[in-house]
Amino acid sequence: MEIKKKTSFVLFYLCWFLSWVAKGFDLAQKPRITLNAEDEIPFFRKYSLGGHHSRVELLQGPSNSTVYVGVDGELILIDFKAHKRTQIALKYNVTLLHRHPKAQSLLVCGTNGEPLCSTVSMDVMNSSAPVSAKGIAPFGVDEQAPSLFIEDELYTTANYEKSGGRIGIRRWNVGLMGGIWSNQENTHDLRYVALAWSGPREDQLQDKVYAFVLEKNRDASWAAELWIPLVTQICKMDRGGPKNCLQKSWTSHLRARLSCGVPDRKLYFSRLVDVTILHAERWNESRVYALFNDGWNMSAVCIYTLGDIDRVFATSSFKGLSGQVPDPRPGMCVTDSTKLPRDVLKMMMERLEMEEWVKPVGDRPLIISRHQYTHIEADSVMAVDGTQHRVLFLALEDGRIHKVLEAMGRFFIIAELKLFQQKTVIHNMLLQNETKKLYVSNSTEVLEVDLHACKNYGTQCEDCIQARDPYCGWDTALMTCTAASSGTIQDVKHGHFRSCRGLAQSSALHASPLVTEVPLKAAHFLNCPMRSGHAKYNWYYNDHPQGCVHTEKDCLLLIKTMGPEHDGKYECKASEGGYEKTVSLAQLRTAGKAAGLAPPLAGAVCLLSCFTFFL
Ligand SMILES: *[C@@H]1O[C@H](CO)[C@@H](O)[C@H](O)[C@H]1NC(C)=O
Ligand SMILES: *[C@@H]1O[C@H](CO)[C@@H](O)[C@H](O)[C@H]1NC(C)=O
Ligand SMILES: *[C@@H]1O[C@H](CO)[C@@H](O)[C@H](O)[C@H]1NC(C)=O
Ligand SMILES: *[C@@H]1O[C@H](CO)[C@@H](O)[C@H](O)[C@H]1NC(C)=O
Ligand SMILES: *[C@@H]1O[C@H](CO)[C@@H](O)[C@H](O)[C@H]1NC(C)=O
Ligand SMILES: *[C@@H]1O[C@H](CO)[C@@H](O)[C@H](O)[C@H]1NC(C)=O
Ligand SMILES: *[C@@H]1O[C@H](CO)[C@@H](O)[C@H](O)[C@H]1NC(C)=O
Numbered sequence: 339m340e341i342k343k344k345t346s347f348v349l350f351y352l353c354w355f356l357s358w359v360a361k362g363f364d365l366a367q368k369p370r371i372t373l374n375a376e377d378e379i380p381f382f383r384k385y386s387l388g389g390h391h392s393r394v395e396l397l398q399g400p401s402n403s404t405v406y407v408g409v410d411g412e413l414i415l416i417d418f419k420a421h422k423r424t425q426i427a428l429k430y431n432v433t434l435l436h437r438h439p440k441a442q443s444l445l446v447c448g449t450n451g452e453p454l455c456s457t458v459s460m461d462v463m464n465s466s467a468p469v470s471a472k473g474i475a476p477f478g479v480d481e482q483a484p485s486l487f488i489e490d491e492l493y494t495t496a497n498y499e500k501s502g503g504r505i506g507i508r509r510w511n512v513g514l515m516g517g518i519w520s521n522q523e524n525t526h527d528l529r530y531v532a533l534a535w536s537g538p539r540e541d542q543l544q545d546k547v548y549a550f551v552l553e554k555n556r557d558a559s560w561a562a563e564l565w566i567p568l569v570t571q572i573c574k575m576d577r578g579g580p581k582n583c584l585q586k587s588w589t590s591h592l593r594a595r596l597s598c599g600v601p602d603r604k605l606y607f608s609r610l611v612d613v614t615i616l617h618a619e620r621w622n623e624s625r626v627y628a629l630f631n632d633g634w635n636m637s638a639v640c641i642y643t644l645g646d647i648d649r650v651f652a653t654s655s656f657k658g659l660s661g662q663v664p665d666p667r668p669g670m671c672v673t674d675s676t677k678l679p680r681d682v683l684k685m686m687m688e689r690l691e692m693e694e695w696v697k698p699v700g701d702r703p704l705i706i707s708r709h710q711y712t713h714i715e716a717d718s719v720m721a722v723d724g725t726q727h728r729v730l731f732l733a734l735e736d737g738r739i740h741k742v743l744e745a746m747g748r749f750f751i752i753a754e755l756k757l758f759q760q761k762t763v764i765h766n767m768l769l770q771n772e773t774k775k776l777y778v779s780n781s782t783e784v785l786e787v788d789l790h791a792c793k794n795y796g797t798q799c800e801d802c803i804q805a806r807d808p809y810c811g812w813d814t815a816l817m818t819c820t821a822a823s824s825g826t827i828q829d830v831k832h833g834h835f836r837s838c839r840g841l842a843q844s845s846a847l848h849a850s851p852l853v854t855e856v857p858l859k860a861a862h863f864l865n866c867p868m869r870s871g872h873a874k875y876n877w878y879y880n881d882h883p884q885g886c887v888h889t890e891k892d893c894l895l896l897i898k899t900m901g902p903e904h905d906g907k908y909e910c911k912a913s914e915g916g917y918e919k920t921v922s923l924a925q926l927r928t929a930g931k932a933a934g935l936a937p938p939l940a941g942a943v944c945l946l947s948c949f950t951f952f953l
Contacts, residue, residue: 367707368871369740369754371805372891373794381791382757383418385784392479394779395435396768397444400460405768405777406444407784408432410479413446415463418786424463430454431479434494436487445487447475473508486533486547488574493547495530507533507549507572507588527554529565532613536621536644537574544671545574548647550596550613550628567596567610567630569642569696571651573671580676583683592669594650594692598630598640600702607631607638607703616716616728622648625699627730629714639705639714639730639749640698647696654694659685700747710735715769715776717789719808722828727808729789731769731776737762739778739787743806745831752807753794757785774809790821796869799827799838800917804870806833814841835917851907855929856900864895866910866922873914875921880906902928 373381387394387409395408403419410431415424430448437444437460446465447455453475454468474494476483485494492510505528529552537545549572552565573590599606607630616625622645631637651669666672668685678686698704713733718726729752730742737758743750757778768777776787792810795801802812802819810819811826822828829837856862868875868891875893877884886893897904910922 366749366751369751370870370872371753371795372756372871373753373791374756375759377794379791379793381755381794382785382787383421384757384786385416385418385421385423387414387779387782387784389782391765391781392431393433394765394781394784395432396766396777396779396784397435397437398768398770402773403775403786405770405784405786406435407779408435408446408448413444413458413463413465416784426458426463426465428456428465429468433479433481433483434475434485436485436492439487439489445492447471449475449477449479451477453477474510482529482531484530484533484549486535488535488537488547491574493533495533495549497529507547507570528552531610532615534613534615534624534626534644535574536624536648539621543573543575543673546571546590546648546671547574548626548644550610550626552610563606563608565609567598567608567628568593569596569647570594571647571669573669573675575671575673575675577675579678579683579686583680584686589675589678589683589686590669590671591686592651592690592692594647594654595695596628596640596642597695597697598628598638598703600706605632605638605706607636607640609633611637611712612714614714614716616718618718621645625716625728627714627716629711629732630703631710635708635710637705637707637709637711637732638703639711639732640703641700641744642696642698646699650692650694650696654692656685657691657693659690704744704747705732705742705749709740711740713764713767715767717769717771717774719774719822721808721830722811722822722824722826725830727830729808731767733764733767733778735763737764737780739764739767739776741789741807743808743830745806750806752805755787757787792819792821795819798919799841800835800919801869803827803829803835803837804833804914804917806830812838812841833915835915851923851925853925853927855927856897856904857929858900860900862897862900862926864897864908864910864922864924864926866893866895867891868893868912869921870912870914873912875910875912878909878911879904881909886910897926900926900928904928 391409397406399405399415404415404417407414407416411428412425413428430450432446432448434447442460444458444460445455446458453471455471455474456468457466481497483495483497494508496505530549531552532550534548536548539545549570551568551570553568555562555564555566570591570593572588576588576590578584578586579589609631610628611631612629614627618624624644626642628640664681668682668690711732712735715731717729719729721727728744730744732740732742739755740751741753741755743752762780764778765781766779774789776789778785778787789809795805799812802810808830809822811822811828813820813826827837866875875886877886877895884895886895893910905927908924909920911918912921
């Protein structure tokens, strides 16, 4: 009985695991197209930083195709178009880089053991003498401490106790002369991941700053998650409490758990890795894209709206708090926080947490992936028909990037960008939404990726439409896949080739290929490149399907010993979403004389046969 139970238990989990694995291998997980650094049509430019840097900070430059790069001992302005750089030497290694929202200058901070900041004029790139920046910038060059510059206030975070004492969020006025503001979180290990501003709202009093953080779980049992993902709020108008009660501290600080998982599959993601915010016209519709991983090589992306986050803080009950909620409600933004009633202030000292968790849009992750993603960026792209599409850029731990379409609660990996020839660690990504450029850096280079590189999808209308890339459309007059505009056609929603019907096409493959002579008894193989990871490829001999041997990039037809029975026409077809097209054509003829197998070819065939066996 006991054994039976155990066996069925094991079987159940085996089945569950297998079905899960099978599900995981669906097409959505596979990039449709792979773009390589060596491709004929270049889609990015690169610039060497000269030397190896411990950290690379990126900031949008003053004009198109320019980017500020803060590295060890230098601030560099790279102009990708002119292929030139301007740089200034700094006495520290850069950890923080902001444009002053109201001036033509940059705030540049870093560390040389001690944190320092300087002001750099944008146009002439000269720097003021650095000033001490304890509490603004981290002490260590590898410390992540997100910050946010809104209007004339700078919000900074500190993750470690050594960063000038407390852990928490601070606010500084322009000139960095203002008072220090911190919250009461000096007891727990926290990791700030990102800051976001929910504004400007119609009622500016209600403008808030949200922080996305990981907190070390106080429950240290083996079954408990090590880290807990949270969102916290503070009011932008918070002026701290009166004397002796939260003076110079936040009086509006609340916390709520972020939920990201699929409860019926017992999948929960808690390790928040990166966050990016896509601002919408209405502040409450702005979307927070949160990237999680689980330590088991799985990643998830959950989306939260600022509206949902706001609603949890405004309406949920408070954890561990029974009885009457005082008025004004704790955490509500008020005109003068120094005049808050004592009972409210007292409650605010208790690290108030909401009972309700913030749930993701659609109640589940947008993406659950077997890939270990490390960075996320998002863009909103206006399609030809006026609808907004959202595209994500997800960096993988080996330096690849996935360009992902978010459509109707599902995702579609448009392309895998292989920007680096070898495995590398991506240090940073920056999306420049006005010019549609993505900047990517490793420790020695910065790359500018052109998101309008549409020609790489192929030369036919169907190639362009099936790509489902909202940045791209088929130009019916020029007959090319090009940056989407009113003169182009697209079908981002379905990628249906029907949109191409009746259009003039660029010249297709030659109907009658050149005849290749193959010596009698020689081995030969025909190659068919598999451009689309979502298509089925097949070789046909005189219209009879032959299948093929798949390598990473090709569908090969092997002929072990050539003979007259192999003479004839060969055609490789790709079929995707009901659309079939010829990719390769060949015509073989046996040459008169017998020939032995050429050793290298024999080797290749043997290798390929082994490959077939394993597949
Ligand atoms: C700054 O960068 C240089 C060069 O990479 C390195 O040798 C130095 O240790 C760094 N300083 C700090 C404080 O991290
Ligand atoms: C830039 O350099 C000029 C001349 O050296 C100097 O007068 C000016 O104050 C500098 N600007 C800043 C922001 O330091
Ligand atoms: C995760 O992936 C890496 C490299 O792809 C591998 O070395 C490691 O063993 C994997 N870990 C788990 C827990 O599967
Ligand atoms: C945002 O607010 C508007 C009006 O206040 C409301 O109609 C809309 O449903 C809200 N959207 C979200 C996502 O909360
Ligand atoms: C950064 O990428 C370039 C390729 O573009 C590569 O040559 C270099 O080795 C990489 N650096 C590191 C530290 O991996
Ligand atoms: C680019 O992003 C900024 C900040 O999120 C936003 O204000 C602006 O409207 C965006 N521009 C475009 C063209 O999407
Ligand atoms: C910069 O890029 C934008 C958007 O692509 C374009 O409208 C503008 O003309 C460009 N400006 C210059 C100076 O090239």
